[in-house]
Amino acid sequence: MENHNIDALNKQISILKKRLERSEQSRKLTEQAMDHYDLVYRSSIQKLDAQKNLLDIKNSELDLVRLELIVKNKELIEASTIDGLTRIYNRKKICELLDEAYLMAQRDGIILSVIIIDIDHFKLVNDTFGHQVGDQVLFELAQLIKDSLHVKEHIGRWGGEEFLMVLPNACVEMGYVLAERIRLRISRYNFPIAKHLTCSFGITEYKKDDRIEQLIKRADIALYQAKEYRNHCCVFK
Template structure:
C-alpha cells in the first residue's frame, strides 16, 4: 500500500481551499436562512393579526408598560442617584471638613474645590453653605449669607431641622439669575457628628426635562416625577414643575391619592382624558422619596394595532437582519479562530514558525521604509533533552509552556514571540537597537535561570542561550538576520550556555 506524504505547505494550501469553499457555502446558507425567516415572520404576522387587535390592551398593562417602566427606572437611577452619590462623597471629603474646621480662611481654596466638582462631573452648580458663618459658597465665590427671613433660604433651615442626611430640592438658582435647578443637598459633619453645614450639587432642570423628553421620544411614553405630596418635580413641561399637583391633572383627580403609596410595588391605573384611554404606572423611588410616573396613550396603541400586520412584518425584517448579522459574526469568528489556530503553536500558544516568517518579512520591510532599527533574538533552552529523559515528555511540555509565559511577561506589547521549533524560540523586537535588545535578553536569561518548575519528580531548572542580530535602518533581509541570530545563539551554546551573544 502506497502512502502519500503531504508537505506542510500542501496542508496549508488545502486548508485555504477549504476555507474558500466554506465562505462560498456561507453565502448560500445565509440566503436560505433569510428566505425562511422572512416567510416565517410574514406568515405568523398574517395569522396573529386579529389576535393582536384584541389583546393589545392586556399586553400594554402586563408586558410593554412594566418593561418600559423598568428601563426608565434604570435610566432615572443613573441620572439622579449618581449626583446623590457624588454629594455624599463631598460630605465625606476630608479636605472640605478640614477647611471648615480651620476657620474657612482661604475662600479661593473652596472655590477651586467647587469648580473641580462642577467641571469634573458636568453639574450645573456645586455649593457649600457654612453653619458657622452662613456664607453660601459656590463655584465663583461667596454668593451671599443665608437668612431665615429670605424665602430662598427656607429650604436650608427645613433641611437642617429634618435631620436627614440628604434630600432633593427644586428651586431657582440665584447664582444664575433664577434658573430652575434640582439641588442635591447633603449634611456635612465632622468626625464627632457635629453639624458643619450643607454641601451638594445642582442639576439644570431644563436639561433633566430634555432627558425625560428624549425618553418620551424613545419609548413613546410621557415620563415625569412627583414628590411624596404629589407635586410635580420633574416634567418635560417646565410650567408644571413646582406648580401643579398630580391630583389636578386631567383624569387623575380620582386616583391621585391611590398613586401616592410609598411602597416598592409598581402600580398600574387606567383613566380617561379628552384624548381617549390612558394607562399609567407609578413606582416609588425610596432613595429620592419621589414617584416615577409613566403614562401610555392607549389611543396610539390601538392605532398601532390597525397597522400591526405591517409592523410585525417590519419587525420580522429587522429580526431577520439581526439574526443574519449574528450568523455572519459567528461564522467570521469561527473563520478567525481557524486562522488563529493555523498561526499559533498548539502547545505554547505562541506564534508558530510560519507566522513568525510572515511577521518578520513585514517588519523588515517597515524597517527599510522608515529607517527604524529592528532586533531579533534566537534562543535555545540549554540541556532540554535531559528534561524529557529524566522527568518525562509531559514534564518537558509543561516546562515549555511555563517558559513561554516568562517570555510573554517580559517583552513589550509591540514585540512578537514565537516558537521556532523544539526548544528553540524567537523574539522580534521592532524599533529596538542592539543595546536595548541586549538589555532585554539579559532580563530574559536571568528570569529563566531563576525559574523552577515542579514536575512531580522534583524541581526542573534550566538556562537559556540567546543570540541577537540587529538590522539597523533595515540593512538586512529576512534570511540574513535569521542566520546571524542563529549563529550568535550557537556561539552562546558553545560558551557553555546561559549567556547572551550579539552577532
C-alpha cells in the same frame, strides 16, 4: 273625544314599541358587530403576537449564526497564526512579522534586532520527565517571555525548543539588556516537576544591505557561541 285620545295614545304607544324594537334590533346588531370586531381584533392581535414571536426567533437565530461565524473566523485566524502548544505566534506568523520589520528597517532606516532563544538541555527534560512535562515547560516558558515584551515586540516559536524574538526600534545593546532580563527571569522560575531551567540567547541587529537570511544566520551563530561557551548566557554579534 276620549276615544280619539285613546287612539292617539295607542298610536304613540305603537310608534314607541316600533322604535324600541328597532332600537333593540340595532342594539343586538351593534353587540353582534362588537362581538365580531372583538373576535377579529383578538385574532389580529394573536396573529401579530405570533408573527412578532416568529420574528424574534428568526432574529435570535440570525444573531446565533452571526456569533458562530465570528467565533469560527477567530478560530481560523488563530489556527493560522498561533502555535497550538505554546499559544504564542507560530513560525509562519513570526516570519511575517520579521518580514514587515525588515522592510521598515530597509526602507525607512528603522533599527531592528532579533534574538533566537534555545532551552538548555531540553532533551534531558523530555528523557527524564516525559514529553508531557516537556510540553508544559515549553508553554510556561513561552508565556514568561511573552509577558516580558512590549506591545510592538514579538515572540514566536521558531521550532522545537527554539524561539524567535523580533524587536523593532531596538538596537543590539537594547536587545542584549532585554535578553539578560528574560534569561534571569527564566532561571529563577520554578517550573512544575522540571524545576529550574536555563536558556541561551543569540542576538544581532539589522545592518545596511542585510538579507533576512544573513540576519537570522548571525543570530544563529551568536546562539551557537552562547551554547559552546557555557550555556545560560547571552551573546550578540
